Amino acid sequence: MSALLELKGVEARYGPVQALRGVTLEVPEGSIVAVLGANGAGKTTALRAVSGTVRRTGEILFAGKPLRGGPESVAKAGIAHVPEGRGTFTELSVLENLKLGAYTRRDRDLTSDMARMAEYFPWISERGGQRAGTLSGGEQQMLALARALMGRPRLLMLDEPSLGLAPMIVREIFRIVRELNEKNGLTVLVVEQDARIALDVAASAYVLEVGRVVVSGPSSEMREDEAVRRSYLGY
Amino acid sequence: MRVRRSTLRALALFAVLTAVVVVLPHFVSDFRAQQFAYVGIYLTALIGLNVLTGYTGQISLGHGAFMAVGGYTTAILMADHGVKDVWTIPIAAAVAGVAGLLFGLPAVRLSGLYLALATFAIAVATPTVIKRFDGFTGGGSGINLFGKPELTASLTPVEIFGLKLNFNNWLYALSWTVALIAYVLAWLLLRGRTGRAFRAVRDSETAAVSSGVNLALYKTLAFGISAAFAGAAGALFAIATTFVNPDTFPVALSIFLLVGVVVGGLGSLAGLIAGAAGALFAIATTFVNPDTFPVALSIFLLVGVVVGGLGSLAGLIAGAVFIQFMPLWAQSVSSSAGAPTVVYGVFLILVMFVLPGGFAGLLGRLESLTRRGYDRSSGS
Amino acid sequence: MADFVQQVVSGLASGGVYGSLALALVLIHRATGVINFAQGEMATFSTYILWTLTANHGWSYWPAFVVTLLVSFAGGIGIHELVIRPVERGSVLRIVIVTIGLLLLINGAMTWIWTGEVRYVQGPFPTRTIDIGGVAISLQDIGTIAVSIGTVGLLWLFFQFTRVGLAMRAAAVNPAEARLVGVRVTWMLGLGWGLAAVLGAVSGMLTAPSTILDPSMMQVVLIYAFAAAVLGGIDSPVGAVVGGLLIGVGLNLLGAYVDFIGSSLQLPAALAIILVVLMVRPAGIFGRREVKKV
Numbered sequence: 001m002s003a004l005l006e007l008k009g010v011e012a013r014y015g016p017v018q019a020l021r022g023v024t025l026e027v028p029e030g031s032i033v034a035v036l037g038a039n040g041a042g043k044t045t046a047l048r049a050v051s052g053t054v055r056r057t058g059e060i061l062f063a064g065k066p067l068r069g070g071p072e073s074v075a076k077a078g079i080a081h082v083p084e085g086r087g088t089f090t091e092l093s094v095l096e097n098l099k100l101g102a103y104t105r106r107d108r109d110l111t112s113d114m115a116r117m118a119e120y121f122p123w124i125s126e127r128g129g130q131r132a133g134t135l136s137g138g139e140q141q142m143l144a145l146a147r148a149l150m151g152r153p154r155l156l157m158l159d160e161p162s163l164g165l166a167p168m169i170v171r172e173i174f175r176i177v178r179e180l181n182e183k184n185g186l187t188v189l190v191v192e193q194d195a196r197i198a199l200d201v202a203a204s205a206y207v208l209e210v211g212r213v214v215v216s217g218p219s220s221e222m223r224e225d226e227a228v229r230r231s232y233l234g235y
Numbered sequence: 236m237r238v239r240r241s242t243l244r245a246l247a248l249f250a251v252l253t254a255v256v257v258v259l260p261h262f263v264s265d266f267r268a269q270q271f272a273y274v275g276i277y278l279t280a281l282i283g284l285n286v287l288t289g290y291t292g293q294i295s296l297g298h299g300a301f302m303a304v305g306g307y308t309t310a311i312l313m314a315d316h317g318v319k320d321v322w323t324i325p326i327a328a329a330v331a332g333v334a335g336l337l338f339g340l341p342a343v344r345l346s347g348l349y350l351a352l353a354t355f356a357i358a359v360a361t362p363t364v365i366k367r368f369d370g371f372t373g374g375g376s377g378i379n380l381f382g383k384p385e386l387t388a389s390l391t392p393v394e395i396f397g398l399k400l401n402f403n404n405w406l407y408a409l410s411w412t413v414a415l416i417a418y419v420l421a422w423l424l425l426r427g428r429t430g431r432a433f434r435a436v437r438d439s440e441t442a443a444v445s446s447g448v449n450l451a452l453y454k455t456l457a458f459g460i461s462a463a464f465a466g467a468a469g470a471l472f473a474i475a476t477t478f479v480n481p482d483t484f485p486v487a488l489s490i491f492l493l494v495g496v497v498v499g500g501l502g503s504l505a506g507l508i509a510g511a512a513g514a515l516f517a518i519a520t521t522f523v524n525p526d527t528f529p530v531a532l533s534i535f536l537l538v539g540v541v542v543g544g545l546g547s548l549a550g551l552i553a554g555a556v557f558i559q560f561m562p563l564w565a566q567s568v569s570s571s572a573g574a575p576t577v578v579y580g581v582f583l584i585l586v587m588f589v590l591p592g593g594f595a596g597l598l599g600r601l602e603s604l605t606r607r608g609y610d611r612s613s614g615s
Numbered sequence: 616m617a618d619f620v621q622q623v624v625s626g627l628a629s630g631g632v633y634g635s636l637a638l639a640l641v642l643i644h645r646a647t648g649v650i651n652f653a654q655g656e657m658a659t660f661s662t663y664i665l666w667t668l669t670a671n672h673g674w675s676y677w678p679a680f681v682v683t684l685l686v687s688f689a690g691g692i693g694i695h696e697l698v699i700r701p702v703e704r705g706s707v708l709r710i711v712i713v714t715i716g717l718l719l720l721i722n723g724a725m726t727w728i729w730t731g732e733v734r735y736v737q738g739p740f741p742t743r744t745i746d747i748g749g750v751a752i753s754l755q756d757i758g759t760i761a762v763s764i765g766t767v768g769l770l771w772l773f774f775q776f777t778r779v780g781l782a783m784r785a786a787a788v789n790p791a792e793a794r795l796v797g798v799r800v801t802w803m804l805g806l807g808w809g810l811a812a813v814l815g816a817v818s819g820m821l822t823a824p825s826t827i828l829d830p831s832m833m834q835v836v837l838i839y840a841f842a843a844a845v846l847g848g849i850d851s852p853v854g855a856v857v858g859g860l861l862i863g864v865g866l867n868l869l870g871a872y873v874d875f876i877g878s879s880l881q882l883p884a885a886l887a888i889i890l891v892v893l894m895v896r897p898a899g900i901f902g903r904r905e906v907k908k909v
Contacts, residue, residue: 051795075797087792089785100785103778104797151796294708341894347707348650349849352841353893356886359838363883490715493708573726573830580720587713588701 002064004029004155004187005050005079010058011211012042012049019045020056021211027155032181032188034202034219036195036233042211043191044084047157050074050189051081063154076104080148084159086140088147090133094124097132097143101150110150117146120176138169145173149180156180158190162197170194174201195233199223207232253415269403269475275410276471277492279417283464284492286421290430291457292437294347297354298465299488300361305331305466306473306484307365310378324413324470331466332459339458343451346440358489362481377480380473410471417464424460433457465492617750622867628756629839630863631763636818636833636840637847637855638767639811645850646787646807647695647703649710653717654815655837657694659830660721661687661816662823663729666736676739680820684813691812692805699808700801725830738824759821766817767856770810774852783807835882839866842885845892848902857900862888 003026012020019042027033035043049056052070060067062077071081080101089097098117102110118125121142127135132143141161148156158177162170178201180186192198199205199219207215207228215228222228229235284298305327312318312326338357345353400408424430432453435443444450473479636658643651651657661683668679694717702713740758744751774780785793786803793800818840819833826832843862847854866881892899 053791053794071794072797072799075795081795083792083795087789087795089789089792091788092781092784096781096784099778099781100793100796100798103782108778147796288708294711296711345893345897348644348648348711349893349897351707351711352650352845353890356838356841356889360883360886363880367880367883493712573723573728573731576719576723577727578723580716580718580723583716583719584698584713587705587709587716 002029003027003061004063005189006059006061007046007050008059008061010046010049010056010060012045012054012056014045014054019054019211020049022058023049023208023211023213025206025213025216027187027189028203029187030181030185031203032177032190032201034195034198034205035189035191035208036193036198036205037208038232038234039193040210041208043208044159045211046208047081047083047159047189047191050157051079053081075151078151078154079157080151080153080155081157082144082148082159082161084163086137086144088132088135088140088144090131092132093129094132094135094143095128097147098124098150101147102152104151113150113152117149121146138165138173141165141169141173142176145176154187156186156188158188160191160193162192162194170197177201195229196235199233268407272403272407272410272475275407275414276468276475278414279410279471280465280468280492282414282417282421283461283468285461286425286433286464287457287461288493290425290433290437291454293342293454293457294351294493295354295458295461295489296351296493297356297358297361297489298461298492299484299486299490300354300357301331301335301462301465302469302472302488303361303365303484304334304462305469306479307378307469308466309470309473310373310380310479313380314378320474321409324467327470328463328467331469332463334466335462336455336459338462339455340451342458343454354489355486358486362485365481373480377478377483379478381477406475410475413467413471417467421464429453429456618871619868620750621752622871623864624752624760625756626864626867627860628753628759628863629867630843630860631760632818632821632836632859633839633843633862634856634859635763635766635814635821636836637843637859638770638852639814639818640840640844641847641849641852641855642807642811642814644844645852646783646804647699648707649699649703649714650849651717651811652711652714652837653721654811654840655833656718656721656725656830657687657690657812658815658819658822658836659828659833660690660725661812662736662819662828662832663725663734665816665820665823666734666828667729669737670734676737680739683820684816687812687816688809691809694812695805695808700804703804722830729830731829734828736820736823736828738821740824755824762821763817766814770814771852779806838882839863839885842889844899845889846899848899850903851899851901854899854901 005027007023007025009022009024010020011018011022023042023046025033025035025046035046037043045054048054049058050060050067052067052074062079067074067077067079074081089100092100098114099110102113114125123139124143124146132140135143145158145161156177161173161177165173174197177188177190181188181201190198190202195205199222202219204218205216205222206213207222209232215222215232222233280298280302283301284295287293287295287298308327308330309320309323312323313320318326342350342353425433432443432448435446435448436450436453436457440450443453469484472483476483636654639654639658640651643649643654664686665679665683668674668682669676674682698713698717699710702709738755738758740755742753742755744753746752774784782793782798783803783806785796786798786800787807790800793803815833818836822832822836839862840859843858844855845858846861847856847858862885866884869884870881
């Protein structure tokens with residue numbers, strides 16, 4: 001399986017603070033990869049570096065080609081980034097959020113996609129006109145996910161989808177992600193604090209610490225290695 | 236008693252400035268002296284506006300209105316009550332100060348653009364309100380002070396310390412005396428707890444409150460103080476122009492005051508005399524008639540504070556000079572109608588692009604460059 | 616009673632003008648957080664263009680109207696690109712000064728190009744009145760209401776039902792997230808300025824027939840537009856239009872029926888409204904209360 005996304009020695013900083021100190025990782029096409037680590041390890045920054053939200057140095061290849069430009073061009077290239085905190089347009093309606101997800105698509109026929117979303121998230125079709133800000137945290141996360149999917153991305157990046165959500169909802173979200181990956185071959189890069197649930201769905205994982213990759217490998221290995229679990233994953 | 240080095244420096248600079256101010260009239264023509272007198276007047280207003288905008292971060296597009304309060308107080312006192320011009324100044328300042336407090340209190344809840352809008356509304360309303368209450372203010376025809384005995388040196392030169400001063404020179408002396416007193420007062424006020432509280436308000440209201448700063452008190456106080464300074468400037472303005480009417484204090488005045496403060500650069504109260512001298516680069520000769528561009532004058536004052544640099548004395552002087560002379564220079568570039576205004580507008584925009592910290596920012600950078608050189612050479 | 620209806624109708628006409636300009640202010644404020652003090656001057660400039668086309672080059676009204684709108688649109692985008700973008704991320708104060716500089720620049724340019732001489736712009740509507748239920752209503756008033764409401768309506772349709780309109784709304788409320796879905800936020804902001812310029816142009820061209828055209832024509836209207844925007848809620852497009860109509864009708868009625876105010880205190884009355892609203896309920900009628908507990 002070739003790598004859909006590759007990061008080679010990527011560095012990024014926020015002013016004087018160096019957040020990424022040479023991160024190298026790869027996401028094979030059609031797989032789910034998790035990025036784990038403690039707070040401040042640089043996980044979110046890694047995603048931001050890919051989506052062009054933060055300036056970085058180093059190489060990033062998407063489908064073998066160098067990825068350049070800001071978030072707009074990255075979105076156009078087929079990468080959907082669901083940021084920390086969901087990133088829903090709270091002032092707009094559920095339906096409008098979904099429509100925006102498809103913004104970069106040339107074909108305008110969204111009916112089949114809307115139907116698919118209704119399948120995954122049945123409540124969406126009933127609450128299309130509701131203002132997104134009035135949804136619960138879990139619903140907003142699902143809406144963010146749905147919005148990302150509307151763009152038919154090749155790569156889906158999720159930043160801490162479990163944050164602030166009840167375990168049941170988190171499980172549901174990850175179940176959907178796994179289904180999308182297994183049925184539709186969607187490539188997923190997920191950043192998570194909750195290592196346990198991430199390792200359940202991901203095929204492989206990278207652990208970041210202070211902006212560097214310290215451990216990586218197939219999830220099964222990570223799960224079994226007690227030392228790794230204790231020192232890096234917190235359980 | 237250990238005196239801080241920064242205090243010494245400030246005092247030295249102040250002494251130099253005073254010397255320059257005292258000596259200048261001997262080198263310039265009578266007419267120029269009058270122009271520089273206006274610089275002193277604007278400087279007083281800018282010092283006040285600086286307290287408000289530079290220190291507590293409250294934007295005012297309406298300080299021309301407080302100048303109007305001061306100016307009309309002076310005019311009424313002189314014309315109707317026979318008060319000598321000099322003594323009207325503190326009274327005008329007090330009245331304007333009270334007006335500032337009255338406005339400042341309800342305005343505490345406003346911030347940023349909303350406050351700018353509210354003060355803008357006051358500035359626009361002022362000429363009309365003055366006209367409406369004409370029994371009091373002389374309405375549209377205004378109050379004429381020319382030739383009144385209360386106006387010092389208006390008809391015959393006045394003698395002070397053995398010097399014979401005609402009107403322009405007297406005006407120069409008076410306005411700069413007031414400006415320097417204003418500066419000292421502001422400096423004393425801002426170096427202590429009050430100044431720190433003001434800055435705390437500007438930097439973060441939430442942080443200020445959690446450190447026990449009474450927000451409403453300090454914000455209102457800042458308004459009152461800055462209005463008082465503006466009132467004193469307004470009083471001087473009335474004395475200088477020997478005449479007040481509703482158009483003496485148009486919206487333009489308020490806007491230019493703010494522009495003056497911002498272009499100068501928001502900053503702290505210490506500055507380079509060199510910068511001020513450089514800014515004192517007088518170029519043109521005709522004073523823009525506020526009637527041809529009423530909105531302009533208020534804007535000029537704001538521009539002056541900004542151009543001068545909120546805080547830095549050199550900056551403020553630069554700002555005052557900017558207010559006075561920029562329109563004239565613009566006019567010398569092209570005197571066809573409207574062109575000077577275009578030049579002014581373009582210059583303003585460019586300054587905001589290039590010098591976000593205003594001239595004081597530039598001065599600050601120069602200062603840190605020279606200081607670094609000094610430290611290196613002294614082997615530290 | 617007839618008099619009252621007349622006052623209301625002419626109040627609605629002025630209100631349409633104020634509302635259009637207020638909407639321009641709100642659009643720009645929502646998108647870029649800037650209060651464009653130069654909006655009035657931009658509107659006046661557009662009106663001068665109309666005048667030049669019709670009076671100088673003999674164009675008939677409506678083609679000139681449309682061309683003026685197009686030029687204004689381009690001008691708005693241009694101004695955003697050249698003057699506003701460089702300082703967009705700076706402090707509030709800096710942006711205020713820049714728009715003030717813009718005000719001066721445009722005002723001076725108008726005096727320079729067209730001199731301060733007073734000009735007259737003929738409106739497209741006949742100046743006679745028609746009888747509706749025993750009340751003489753001015754056709755010009757009806758036309759003004761129709762054009763301003765029509766423009767606002769078209770704009771509303773654009774924002775609600777087109778892809779670009781949706782993208783603009785998204786960019787205004789959440790620029791960071793909008794980028795992530797591929798919206799070119801900077802272009803959207805420019806577009807916002809373009810549309811605001813169009814609204815301003817409409818406002819100016821509707822104002823001109825009932826007054827004289829000179830560089831200061833829209834200065835007072837700008838104040839009324841501020842009052843309308845503040846009253847309706849500085850971030851609410853609906854509020855801007857409703858506010859405009861309320862101000863238009865309200866001031867007209869106040870001026871006609873309250874002696875103290877008469878016609879000379881209408882401007883301070885509008886300013887008083889600004890002050891009162893800002894003190895009592897800064898969010899305006901339709902704005903959302905920003906809770907800042909300190």
